Amino acid sequence: MKEQYDVIELLRDMVRIDTCQPEGNEKQLVNLIRDLFSSYSEDIVLTEIEHSENRSSLVIRIGPEVQGGLAFVGHLDTVSVGDRKTWSHDPHSAKLVDDTIYGRGAVDMKAGVAAMTVAALDYLNAGFKFEKPLYLVYTAGEENGCLGARAIAKSNLLEFADAFVIPEPTDIKPAIAEKGALWLRFYLEGKLAHGSKPEEGINAVEAAVDLSKLIKETMSVDLKHKLLGDFTLSVNRFEGGIMTNVIPAEAMVEMDIRTLPEQNHDRLLELIDSCINEILEAYPGLAIRLETIHNYPSLSSDEDSDFIKKIQGYVREAGLPDKVCGMTYMTDAAVLIPVYPKPFVIIGPGHESMAHQVDEAVKVESVNLALEIYKRIMKDLT
Numbered sequence: 001m002k003e004q005y006d007v008i009e010l011l012r013d014m015v016r017i018d019t020c021q022p023e024g025n026e027k028q029l030v031n032l033i034r035d036l037f038s039s040y041s042e043d044i045v046l047t048e049i050e051h052s053e054n055r056s057s058l059v060i061r062i063g064p065e066v067q068g069g070l071a072f073v074g075h076l077d078t079v080s081v082g083d084r085k086t087w088s089h090d091p092h093s094a095k096l097v098d099d100t101i102y103g104r105g106a107v108d109m110k111a112g113v114a115a116m117t118v119a120a121l122d123y124l125n126a127g128f129k130f131e132k133p134l135y136l137v138y139t140a141g142e143e144n145g146c147l148g149a150r151a152i153a154k155s156n157l158l159e160f161a162d163a164f165v166i167p168e169p170t171d172i173k174p175a176i177a178e179k180g181a182l183w184l185r186f187y188l189e190g191k192l193a194h195g196s197k198p199e200e201g202i203n204a205v206e207a208a209v210d211l212s213k214l215i216k217e218t219m220s221v222d223l224k225h226k227l228l229g230d231f232t233l234s235v236n237r238f239e240g241g242i243m244t245n246v247i248p249a250e251a252m253v254e255m256d257i258r259t260l261p262e263q264n265h266d267r268l269l270e271l272i273d274s275c276i277n278e279i280l281e282a283y284p285g286l287a288i289r290l291e292t293i294h295n296y297p298s299l300s301s302d303e304d305s306d307f308i309k310k311i312q313g314y315v316r317e318a319g320l321p322d323k324v325c326g327m328t329y330m331t332d333a334a335v336l337i338p339v340y341p342k343p344f345v346i347i348g349p350g351h352e353s354m355a356h357q358v359d360e361a362v363k364v365e366s367v368n369l370a371l372e373i374y375k376r377i378m379k380d381l382t
């Protein structure tokens, strides 16, 4: 029997491997994880999905192929570091200061990934026999279009999974809902004219302003989700125009729409289409092209399901508040749950407000608590 795996050392090793977007280079981290499981090849089935030379995702199945399994899904990539000079510690040194580990990905989400990995390794090491399958799912490219989750959703690799745990940072609160994301880009093409003769042109910038306003008005709804709060729509990018005295022929607008579980994205896109048509009528000769950047539905799990009740029980036993909550960010669940409509919970170490920040950091205690809870979940639910 091996000595116990150290979750903090594993987390630090993971932070030291740079898996920043856009390159990702997740394969290096996949290799580290494969090495950890190499002595258990008899007990596991390991599938690596190669996306490109340096990018891959990994699915490990432990236990038999029978229904009733449990999947832990964590992403290996991180957002970029940004301006390195603004960091107090090198973002890939995994510096440990006063029980806090600093680095890009420390919270989002190498802490959760390390904890789910060590929880499973501890059971393999102890010779624990899983009666139902436990899946460890490591995805590439979550921060940029859910590359890995998409490939896994197309496979039948998780066909026996009946519940999902997403170890993203929630400060170890059980989150049972996440907002949807519908990101849209509009290109408007009008007609250039001299600024003194606007009637001879088709003003793409004015049309873009009107379109933005119309969409905001048309989509405004008085919807509130008890865990997720409000539906939101914001116009966050705008380009257009060349000079003060030129009627602009081109404009571009981007919108970030965050939806609630009761909102159907196809229905929202129909509303957007009706707005586009209204603007086209108001600006004869104008052309508008709509591009969907992201389209992920909002999700929620049934608070009264056995699975969620059990998760709340484990959190309570660990001495933590068990009240369910929602997360405004999206996860790989947005790709997997529509394909595998099963209960899911987002629960992981570290505070979500630390994700994507300069000096991203996680507390050792939080990682250890997550490990303890994941071990309970794995033992009781597989």
Ligand SMILES: [Zn+2]
Pocket: 075, 108, 109, 142, 168
């Ligand atoms: Zn994340």
